[in-house]
Amino acid sequence: MSLRVGVIGGGQLARMMIAPAVELGVELSVLAEQEGMSARLAVTAVGDYRDADTVLAFARDVDVVTFDHEHVPQPVLRALVDAGVAVHPGPDALLYAQDKLLMRARLAELGMPQPDWAAVGDADELQEFVDAHGGRAVVKTPRGGYDGKGVRVVTSGVEAADWFAALAEDARGGALLAEELVDFRRELAQQVARRPSGEVRAYPVVETVQRDGVCAEVIAPAPAAGDRLADAAARVGVAIAEGLGVTGMLAVELFETTDERILVNELAMRPHNSGHWSQDGAGTSQFEQHLRAVLDLPLGDPAPRQLWTVMVNVLGGPAEGALDERFAAAMSAHPAAKIHTYGKDPRPGRKVGHVTVAGDELDDAVYDARAAAAFFA
Amino acid sequence: MSLRVGVIGGGQLARMMIAPAVELGVELSVLAEQEGMSARLAVTAVGDYRDADTVLAFARDVDVVTFDHEHVPQPVLRALVDAGVAVHPGPDALLYAQDKLLMRARLAELGMPQPDWAAVGDADELQEFVDAHGGRAVVKTPRGGYDGKGVRVVTSGVEAADWFAALAEDARGGALLAEELVDFRRELAQQVARRPSGEVRAYPVVETVQRDGVCAEVIAPAPAAGDRLADAAARVGVAIAEGLGVTGMLAVELFETTDERILVNELAMRPHNSGHWSQDGAGTSQFEQHLRAVLDLPLGDPAPRQLWTVMVNVLGGPAEGALDERFAAAMSAHPAAKIHTYGKDPRPGRKVGHVTVAGDELDDAVYDARAAAAFFA
Numbered sequence: 040m041s042l043r044v045g046v047i048g049g050g051q052l053a054r055m056m057i058a059p060a061v062e063l064g065v066e067l068s069v070l071a072e073q074e075g076m077s078a079r080l081a082v083t084a085v086g087d088y089r090d091a092d093t094v095l096a097f098a099r100d101v102d103v104v105t106f107d108h109e110h111v112p113q114p115v116l117r118a119l120v121d122a123g124v125a126v127h128p129g130p131d132a133l134l135y136a137q138d139k140l141l142m143r144a145r146l147a148e149l150g151m152p153q154p155d156w157a158a159v160g161d162a163d164e165l166q167e168f169v170d171a172h173g174g175r176a177v178v179k180t181p182r183g184g185y186d187g188k189g190v191r192v193v194t195s196g197v198e199a200a201d202w203f204a205a206l207a208e209d210a211r212g213g214a215l216l217a218e219e220l221v222d223f224r225r226e227l228a229q230q231v232a233r234r235p236s237g238e239v240r241a242y243p244v245v246e247t248v249q250r251d252g253v254c255a256e257v258i259a260p261a262p263a264a265g266d267r268l269a270d271a272a273a274r275v276g277v278a279i280a281e282g283l284g285v286t287g288m289l290a291v292e293l294f295e296t297t298d299e300r301i302l303v304n305e306l307a308m309r310p311h312n313s314g315h316w317s318q319d320g321a322g323t324s325q326f327e328q329h330l331r332a333v334l335d336l337p338l339g340d341p342a343p344r345q346l347w348t349v350m351v352n353v354l355g356g357p358a359e360g361a362l363d364e365r366f367a368a369a370m371s372a373h374p375a376a377k378i379h380t381y382g383k384d385p386r387p388g389r390k391v392g393h394v395t396v397a398g399d400e401l402d403d404a405v406y407d408a409r410a411a412a413a414f415f416a
Numbered sequence: 417m418s419l420r421v422g423v424i425g426g427g428q429l430a431r432m433m434i435a436p437a438v439e440l441g442v443e444l445s446v447l448a449e450q451e452g453m454s455a456r457l458a459v460t461a462v463g464d465y466r467d468a469d470t471v472l473a474f475a476r477d478v479d480v481v482t483f484d485h486e487h488v489p490q491p492v493l494r495a496l497v498d499a500g501v502a503v504h505p506g507p508d509a510l511l512y513a514q515d516k517l518l519m520r521a522r523l524a525e526l527g528m529p530q531p532d533w534a535a536v537g538d539a540d541e542l543q544e545f546v547d548a549h550g551g552r553a554v555v556k557t558p559r560g561g562y563d564g565k566g567v568r569v570v571t572s573g574v575e576a577a578d579w580f581a582a583l584a585e586d587a588r589g590g591a592l593l594a595e596e597l598v599d600f601r602r603e604l605a606q607q608v609a610r611r612p613s614g615e616v617r618a619y620p621v622v623e624t625v626q627r628d629g630v631c632a633e634v635i636a637p638a639p640a641a642g643d644r645l646a647d648a649a650a651r652v653g654v655a656i657a658e659g660l661g662v663t664g665m666l667a668v669e670l671f672e673t674t675d676e677r678i679l680v681n682e683l684a685m686r687p688h689n690s691g692h693w694s695q696d697g698a699g700t701s702q703f704e705q706h707l708r709a710v711l712d713l714p715l716g717d718p719a720p721r722q723l724w725t726v727m728v729n730v731l732g733g734p735a736e737g738a739l740d741e742r743f744a745a746a747m748s749a750h751p752a753a754k755i756h757t758y759g760k761d762p763r764p765g766r767k768v769g770h771v772t773v774a775g776d777e778l779d780d781a782v783y784d785a786r787a788a789a790a791f792f793a
Contacts (some may be wrong), residue, residue, distance in 0.1 A: 041759055042740050052640050058435035061457060062695070063743075064757025064769065080438060080457060318439070334740075337747040344721065362441075363711075370714040380441025382418055392441065 041066040042334055045098055047088050048107025051381040051390065052310045052326075055318070058080050059327035065334070068257035069107075070097040077381045078107070091118040098124045105287055105333045106309050109136040110183075127235065127286035127333035128308045135283050136308045139216045140181040149282040151189065151275060152302050154221050154294070158214040159196075161203055166196030168217040177218040178202070190252065192220060199240070221302055223294035227261050228313030229276035231289045232328045235335045239280055240328070242321065242341040245276030247292070247313050256409075257350040259316040259343060262401060271301055279306065288329040290314065310392070319339070319377045319395040321350025345397040351406040351412040353392035356385030369394075369414035375404075376411035391415070417445040419711055422475055424457040424465050425484025428758040428767065429687050429703075432695070434458050436704035442711070446484075447474040454758045455484070468495040475501045482664055482710045483686050487560075497579040500596040504612065504663035504710035505685045510659050513685045516593045517558040526659040529679050531598050531671070536573075538580055543573030545594040554595040555579070567629065569597060598679055600671035604638050605690035606653035608666045609705045612712045612752060616657055617705070619698065619718040621649035624669070624690050630765070632728040633786075635721060636693040639778060648678055656683065665706040667691065671774030689729070689767070694718070696754045696772040697725025726781040728789040730769035733762030746771075746791035752781075753788035768792070 042065045046053040049071025057080055060067035068083035070093070081260070083100075086093035088111050095118060098104050114128035128136075135142040143156045148221040150176065155172065159165040169176045178199045180189040193199055202215055226249060230242040243260035260269070272293060275297040280289045283306075290311030315324035323331075323339025332339055362380070369378060380392035393413060396408040419442045426448025434457055437444035445460035445471070453459065460477075463470035465488050472495060475481050477486035480502040493507035505513075512519040520533045532549060536542040546553045555576045557566040570576055579592055603626060607619040637646070647671060657666045660683075667688035669681040691702035700708075700716025708715055734746040746755060750773070757769035769792060773785040 041757075042743070054438060057438045057457075061431060061434045062754075064755075064759050066759070067457075079432075080444075331747070335752065336744050339549050339747075340751060366419070366440075367713050370708070370716070374714065374717060377439075378441075379439050380418075382441050384442070 041071075043068070043101040043103075044330055044333060045070065045101035045104045046078070046081075047094065047097070047111055049078040049082055050070070050107045051077045051383070053078035053081065053107040054381055055310065055315075055326045056330060056345060056380075059330055061322060063327065063330065065145045065330055067330075068097070068101060070094065077383050079382070080128050089115060091115045095122055095124075098122070100408065103127055103333050104327070106133075109133055109308060113137070125333075129284065129286065132283045132285045133308055136306050138181045139179055140214065142373055143216060143305060145283065146279070146303055149278060152283075152300060154302050154304075155219040157217045159217045160206075160214045162196035162200055164196070165193070165199055165203075165217055169193065169195060172219045173251070175220045177220050179216040179218065181216050188252075204220045219375060221294045221304075222297050223302075224297050225261075225295050226299065226304070227264075227272060227293040227295050228257070228311070229272040229291045229293060230311065230314045230317075230325060230341075231273075231276040231280045231285075231291070232287070232325075232332045232338050232341070233280040233285055233289065233334045233339060235286050238338050239277050240262050240338040241273040241276055241343050242314065242317065242325070243343060244269050244293075245313055245316065251388075253352075253354065253390070254312045255352055255354075256405075257314060257316050258401070258405070259320055259348045259350070268295070268299075268301070273304065275301065279303070287332045288314070312393075315379070315393050316348040316350040316395055318379070320344055320397045346396040346399045347404050348395055349401070349408040350393055350395045351408040352390055353380070353394065353412050353415040354390060355387050356380075356383070356389065356391035356415060365414045369411045372414070373411035375407050378411065378415075380415075420445070420478040420480075421707055421710060422447065422478030423455070423458075423483045423484055424471065424474070424481060424488055425449070426455040426459055427484045428454045428760070430455035430458065430484040431758060432687065432692075432703045432756075433707060436707055440704065442707055443478075444707075445474070445478060447471065454760050456759070462512075466492060470475050470490045471496060472499055472501075480504055480710050482706070483510075486510060486685060490514070500777060502612075502710075506661065506663065507649065509660045509662045510685055513683050515558045516556055516682075517686065520593060520595075521684060521769070522660065523656070523680055526655060528656060529677060531679050531681075532596040532607070534594045536594045537591045539573035539577055541573070542570070542576055542580075542592070542594055546570065546572060547597045551708050552597045554597055556593040556595065558590065558593050560666050561573050562768065565629075588734070598671045598681075600679075601674050602638075602672050603681070604641075604649060604670040604672050604678065605634070605688070606668045606670060607650040607691045607694075607702060607718075608650075608653040608657045608662075608668070609664070609702075609709045609718070610657040610666065611709045611715060613787065615715050616654050617715040617718050618650040618653055618703070619669075619691065619694065620720060621646050622690055622693065628765075630729075630731065630767075631689045632729055632731075633782075634690050634693050635778070635782070636697055636725045636727070645676075645678070652678065652680065656680070664709045665691070665702050692770050693725040693727040693772055695756070697721055697774045723776045724778045724781050725772055725774040726778070726785040727770055727772045728785040728791050729767055730757070730771065730792040731767060732764050733760070733766065733768035733792060742791045746788045749791070750784045750788035752784050755792075757792075 246261040248256040622636040623638040625633040
């Protein structure tokens with residue numbers, strides 16, 4: 040009998056679990072939101088992940104349930120746990136990936152380095168925060184944001200009036216999250232794998248380059264990151280994984296400030312775009328590691344296989360029908376590039392694939408990865 | 417639109433094409449012999465590969481047809497080609513993987529180094545061959561043998577009397593293949609990828625260790641293989657791929673003789689057990705390379721990523737239900753080992769998985785790979 044993992048959500052993160060599942064001999068099944076999604080090869084059910092009966096029925100034939108995204112509602116997660124299903128990460132951990140206000144409060148309790156922040160219930164409270172932070176602030180909806188959505192930089196409280204109005208109509212009520220606008224040198228990401236029985240492995244901290252709020256490029260490990268910075272990032276990642284009881288992969292998005300501190304920006308409790316480099320650059324890819332972790336198997340080696348690995352996202356994608364020509368041209372011009380596509384229809388700004396290049400020369404790897412990805416733009 | 421590859425045969429070779437297909441964004445479909453086979457995740461049809469209508473229907477929705485095995489009959493292959501289907505390798509090449517007598521004759525024309533051989537039509541002819549070769553010979557049925565089946569070492573012509581009797585009843589008639597029993601130091605395998613437009617890439621020659629006629633271990637590259645030997649093996653591989661018009665992966669099994677020659681033993685025109693090391697040890701795995709080659713995409717880098725990669729087959733497999741415990745124990749004791757299982761029911765002698773270990777120290781890699789594989793025996 041094979042080990043069986045069920046993934047809720049049919050996007051590219053679920054898709055990229057297929058390869059290591061097949062290689063390990065793990066039976067992967069996927070509950071997809073609709074037909075034809077990126078992970079369609081492993082889809083065994085199509086339905087609404089907000090419906091407890093749908094999710095319970097899907098979970099019946101697997102050993103552990105995990106996720107392609109963090110959007111499964113808490114009552115559904117609790118119903119799974121109550122039914123005796125192994126759920127990794129569990130609801131108590133996922134809560135902090137689902138609600139940024141709860142996350143900020145819990146990280147504060149854990150003593151983690153963070154931007155200044157506050158829960159603001161109306162435009163006046165936000166204005167106070169703005170006034171206290173040099174006339175600017177980042178405002179975030181605590182729930183439902185991703186890839187820059189639900190995030191706004193404001194210089195006055197009224198600029199979030201529409202979000203406060205929406206909050207007032209929401210039966211759950213609540214507040215927005217205000218954060219200081221951090222003067223950062225660059226963005227980093229720290230990934231950590233943790234299994235239910237406690238073993239933790241940290242990947243090297245990487246540099247992430249965002250464009251329009253979306254991850255564009257990743258360099259692993261982060262260039263010019265000395266031991267002090269790398270150790271600090273790994274310590275923060277491990278402390279959060281342990282403090283929040285995360286099981287599976289955790290990604291901690293970090294700011295490196297101009298005064299050489301690191302501050303926690305966001306959390307994701309699943310494989311993450313910042314870790315795609317590991318497919319071709321680490322001893323164990325984040326997707327294999329996630330499967331091992333949620334199955335409570337011994338974790339694999341996260342160390343880089345080469346000095347540098349560069350990952351460049353393909354956003355938008357080529358025109359209909361052009362894929363084969365692009366493939367041939369990109370592979371021919373950039374033989375060192377590993378090309379990954381997600382089987383998604385192209386749409387402006389949509390993540391449809393990525394390219395990795397590993398090597399001993401960072402400049403060459405960056406050039407090759409960007410140039411190969413450009414064939415698909 | 418994704419590129420679409422259809423594989424005839426649902427065994428582990430088809431299964432191991434799934435991971436690179438998913439990563440590249442190639443849509444893989446499989447025509448399996450029965451339900452529940454190793455490649456079941458990608459199975460889109462179940463049926464008899466000897467039936468032209470079944471195979472033609474399967475081929476309708478793919479860009480190219482390729483194979484998990486060499487057993488599709490020539491009339492079915494010709495029907496595909498006549499229907500305009502791209503078939504790689506094509507029938508003209510596959511013929512030489514299907515019939516060992518035709519293979520020997522063609523390799524002789526190409527001037528390839530071979531054991532002495534002859535087509536023998538009856539026990540008397542075989543006896544003559546035995547007498548001329550030190551009183552011993554290897555006899556092979558030209559068609560249908562694998563993993564040591566259809567191969568017999570004899571010291572007299574009558575020892576193959578049953579096979580000659582079967583031949584006499586076969587409407588196709590024909591002869592058996594007699595070969596000299598080669599005094600070899602060890603066995604090697606040379607893999608080559610070739611695409612329809614002509615590009616050829618050779619993998620490093622590897623050492624293969626057989627037990628009871630079945631591949632047990634592979635060391636890549638072959639230890640103590642100097643440039644002369646490695647170049648000779650690569651030249652033979654490339655010459656055969658080009659001479660026979662092979663498209664996709666070709667494996668050439670070789671004897672290294674005690675007098676330092678190499679002689680061609682067998683051919684396989686598909687990914688091959690001797691190349692499983694490449695999944696974790698080469699710039700491009702043989703499974704990705706096969707997909708690239710049959711799609712006529714530029715070939716990837718076949719160079720090893722580390723000094724040594726060792727592959728050990730798991731034969732038989734663990735008792736029912738024991739897989740998860742074995743996994744955890746093997747991974748914990750041998751963290752450097754990459755464990756692959758095929759989702760097959762255990763049966764004595766059956767190939768159900770393999771383990772690879774890559775590293776700078778050959779002794780360590782051999783030890784780790786054998787010890788990790790032993791957990792599953």
